[in-house]
Amino acid sequence: MRTLDSDAPDPIDIHVGRQLRVHRLALGVSQQALADALAVSFQQIQKYESGANRISASKLYKASRALGIAPSALFEGLEVDDGSNVLGQFADFIAVPSSNRLAAAFPQLTPVQQRLLTDLAETLVS
Structure with missing residues (x-):
């Protein structure tokens, strides 16, 4: 279980960020274009995608709208995300430049x- 004083990103934040990246890349949207839609810097998008920074509910909603997906799509596979499922493996693969x-x-x-x-x-x- 994660402690409050841990500096490590939360696994849920990592998962949501990875899903954000997968959907963004699949749709051919640049980090800058998504950043513009969310009124943040492209560096902030990089931090969201790596899980280094949590994405707020409002930004998550705006990101899903900008990508034309349901907000729930960013949580798909979370229940079984143990690194061994095909969705998780595909997400890891597609996230590599x-x-x-x-x-x-x-x-x-x-x-x-x-x-x-x-x-x-x-x-x-x-």
């Missing part, structure tokens, strides 16, 4: 190349 290049290239590979690349990635992390 270079993931869009890999995602665009992957379907263009042959099934054998896809398997080899996947095997390589699994080998690199083990």
Whole structure:
């Protein structure tokens, strides 16, 4: 359980920030455009997305409106977010800046190349 004097970001803030980033990237919205919609700096958006700063209820609502999603979309997967679920893994993947290049290239590979690349990635992390 998190203590009041902990400096670490709350796991819920991290989850909501990660979801904010996933939806923003999926829709092709820049951090600056979202910042403008929320009347904050793009650095503040970076802090929201990392979970370093909590996003207030009003900013959360405005962000969801700016992205055209329901506010609840930013909490999806929270109940089971233990790092092992597919939604959480996808959110982690899409949050990496270079993931869009890999995602665009992957379907263009042959099934054998896809398997080899996947095997390589699994080998690199083990």
